[in-house]
Structure formats: structure tokens, C-alpha cells
Amino acid sequence: MGQTAAPARTIRLVRSPKDDGVGVFRIDVGGRPQFYALREVPCEIGGRGFAVHRLGMGTVYHVRVGGPDPSCECLGFLRWARCKHVAGLSALIRQGAL
Numbered sequence: 190m191g192q193t194a195a196p197a198r199t200i201r202l203v204r205s206p207k208d209d210g211v212g213v214f215r216i217d218v219g220g221r222p223q224f225y226a227l228r229e230v231p232c233e234i235g236g237r238g239f240a241v242h243r244l245g246m247g248t249v250y251h252v253r254v255g256g257p258d259p260s261c262e263c264l265g266f267l268r269w270a271r272c273k274h275v276a277g278l279s280a281l282i283r284q285g286a287l
């Protein structure tokens with residue numbers, strides 16, 4: 190959690206995917222919450238795969254984390270090779286929440 194350069198960002202799992210495979214996490218950036226739904230999907234090339242979409246928005250991103258080569262389909266990742274989806278899911282895995 191020692192990131193600088195960006196506004197304070199916290200990530201929390203608010204609904205565990207344990208029961209039916211669908212979880213919800215929230216990212217707070219500068220005090221504004223954004224809610225995302227996640228579902229783990231099989232990942233055959235290492236790491237763990239998740240389908241993620243922001244609630245209320247249609248776009249689904251496939252995110253791969255937990256391996257040496259994370260990836261995401263969003264524009265931010267395409268441009269900068271990092272994004273809040275990868276950072277968020279990685280943080281939740283580190284927390285033991287996923």
C-alpha cells in the first residue's frame with residue numbers, strides 16, 4: 190500500500206465470490222467509490238483469470254493476475270501496462286480475500 194504519485198486508493202472486497210462465484214469489490218479513489226463485479230475464469234497460461242466489470246457499465250475486462258505476466262483488456266493497461274483492475278485484484282489476492 191505504499192504507492193505514491195496517485196491519489197489515495199483503497200480496495201476492498203464487499204461481497205465474497207465463495208458462494209456463487211460472483212464477487213463485488215470496491216475501489217475508492219479520492220473518496221469516490223466505484224463498484225466492480227468479478228468472476229474467476231479458468232486460466233490455462235499461468236496466474237489467475239477474472240472477468241471484471243464496473244457495475245452499471247457494460248464493458249467486461251478479462252484480467253490475469255498472480256503470475257509473472259499480468260494483463261488486462263482495458264485501455265489503461267494497453268497504454269501503460271498497469272491499471273486499477275490488475276492492481277485491485279492483485280491487492281485482494283495479497284490480502285487473502287480471493
Ligand SMILES: [Zn+2]
Binds near residue numbers: 261264266273275
Ligand atoms: Zn484494466
